[in-house]
Amino acid sequence: MTRSRSYSPASDALSCDILIAGGGIVGLWVARLAQEAGLKAVLLDRDRIGSGASGGLLGALMPHMPERWNPKKQFQLDALISLETRIAEIETETGLSCGYRRCGRLLPLAKPHHAGLAAERHAEAELRWGGVPSGYAWRLHPKFNVDNWPGADAMPHGVVLETLSARVNPRLYMTAMKAGLGERVTFLETEALDGFDDATGMATTSVGRTIRTGHAVLSAGHASFDVLGEIVRRPARTFGSAIKGQAALLETDIDPDWPLVFQDGTYVVPHDNGLVAVGSTSERQFDAPFDTDEKLDAVISRAVALCPLLAGAPVLERWANLRPKAVKRDPMIGFAPGHRHLIVATGGFKITFGIAHEMARCAVDLALGGSGAAIPESFRVEHHLN
Ligand SMILES: Cc1cc2nc3c(=O)[nH]c(=O)nc-3n(C[C@H](O)[C@H](O)[C@H](O)COP(=O)(O)OP(=O)(O)OC[C@H]3O[C@@H](n4cnc5c(N)ncnc54)[C@H](O)[C@@H]3O)c2cc1C
Structure with a gap:
């Protein structure tokens, strides 16, 4: 497998199809699905890949209770079932165990x-x-x-x-996910997304770099709410905590x-x-x-x-x-308010490991011009803000 790139001096002019802010399990899945779709991606992390909530110990993949069925429970069920195959693919491809x-x-x-x-x-x-x-x-x-x-x-x-x-x-899974990313994905660690201009597609980072991108995906875990609040000028607590x-x-x-x-x-x-x-x-x-x-x-x-x-x-x-817990508890996926190129994918709270690949699929679908039809109503940004 060709290796992903991991270093690029701040003076480099970077451009990509999709910029992913946050290298937790959600961001890694966005990178993987973007790679599968043939997109050129940059994955930014303000610290290290896997240094957030995804770098933990537990890794329980538990379904919701089966009563009072709703689209959120169906989304999670489908994800829990499909994850087994997806993990087997990653393990075969990388030769690394995810401890699944x-x-x-x-x-x-x-x-x-x-x-x-x-x-x-x-x-x-x-x-x-x-x-x-x-x-x-x-x-x-x-x-x-x-x-x-x-x-x-x-x-x-x-x-x-x-x-x-x-x-x-969780740690083996994160390591295998990272190892499965090829040369179409550039990693920038210890560099945070600071701002995003939707009209020009220009992202600015904490080291003063600007990156031109088709779309940006905010998968920065709980910090997504602060970044989003800054960009759309609303209190972070409007989005989550x-x-x-x-x-x-x-x-x-x-x-x-x-x-x-x-x-x-x-x-x-x-x-x-x-x-x-x-x-x-x-x-x-x-x-x-x-x-x-x-x-x-x-x-x-x-x-x-x-x-x-x-x-x-x-x-x-x-x-x-x-x-990351979005304001109405369910995950939050969709375009940032008033934006057509900034996509939010966060708020998996206690079930992220079982659904990250499907959250990412929804985010990449939006970046590819899809309708986002697979996103349950209660996950949509508008639902959280209503
Ligand atoms: C004790 C504990 C036990 C848990 N147990 C389970 C469990 O059993 N099963 C389960 O499914 N879930 C569990 N969870 C929840 C799960 O760990 C999280 O929901 C999940 O890891 C969140 O993933 P994420 O990718 O959204 O965010 P994170 O993993 O938090 O990743 C976000 C990344 O974004 C980076 N970042 C932040 N700001 C910026 C920025 N401005 N620019 C660029 N990068 C940025 C961070 O450095 C970080 O690496 C548990 C959590 C905890 C704390």
Whole structure:
């Protein structure tokens, strides 16, 4: 494979078909799909590729609950299904593992009414997830305790085993995505998008460079809201905010094939080589975005209570970062207000890893002159601003 370019002095005059601001998982997918469409791309990151929320530990790919079905849930379902093939392509192409596995998910039922709810969800999942032929099911097991995973005390009313969920190793996935980009993509790291003139297609960057582009895609995670606010002169909070999350990586001898476990916002995600990621906090108010604290200790304690096999496991890493949450919670995709060449693709919040490739497809479709018909109504910029 031909290699992508990674350095260009600020004095170079650059031009491209598509400028991508932000090298998280969304930006890398925009770059990949732009490359597949034959476009010349520049991928800018104000820090390093993968230094934002996408450089984390958890990588849970979990579907929304199957009841109250809507276009957003369908979008995510289609994305979760297609991601398996897309990741296999990237792994074959690069020879690098993304640490992906369709591991399924266990949801321990703590309260009596959870069992009735689980039965209703079983029926909804049959209806929405493709039924028996798909192999994706939501099954209630009144008595289930395989290998003490999770512990019996966590599920006095049984457990749901759901077979659609998967997991990916975020850092391996990011590395493979970057390695899969060829010479049509130029990387500029430690350089931020500062401004964009829609009339001329000229982008300005933090090192004083101007880049002429057909379209720009803002995939700068939570910082997208600030950049967008600056460009369209509205408060950033009109568009969205940053929600801090903390997670940890434990060293265990847990079988990497085991399903991930989820209860009340606590995730326990087995990865390869006995590593288990646990998370996460969800903090609107914070002083130190990238520091971990006692709130993470509490998450680890909840994870151990849920899965006692984790007790005493050494903590290899503690990590914190900021998730992008658009103002109405759903992802935000579409043209920036008053713009025809600046496209926003952010706000994946807690589900970005499962849908980034489809968010990117929508953004690239707009850049190629498409109608954006695949963008669910609730993802559209206008919807968020109404
Ligand atoms: C603790 C925690 C656990 C999580 N667990 C999961 C999970 O299990 N499953 C899941 O799907 N999601 C999870 N998430 C959420 C997920 O990590 C994020 O939603 C996702 O990584 C966001 O990707 P992104 O590409 O939109 O943004 P980021 O990954 O944040 O990337 C944005 C990039 O833009 C760059 N940038 C910023 N400003 C500029 C600028 N002006 N110009 C150029 N570049 C710029 C940044 O340096 C950064 O590299 C978790 C998040 C956290 C914090």
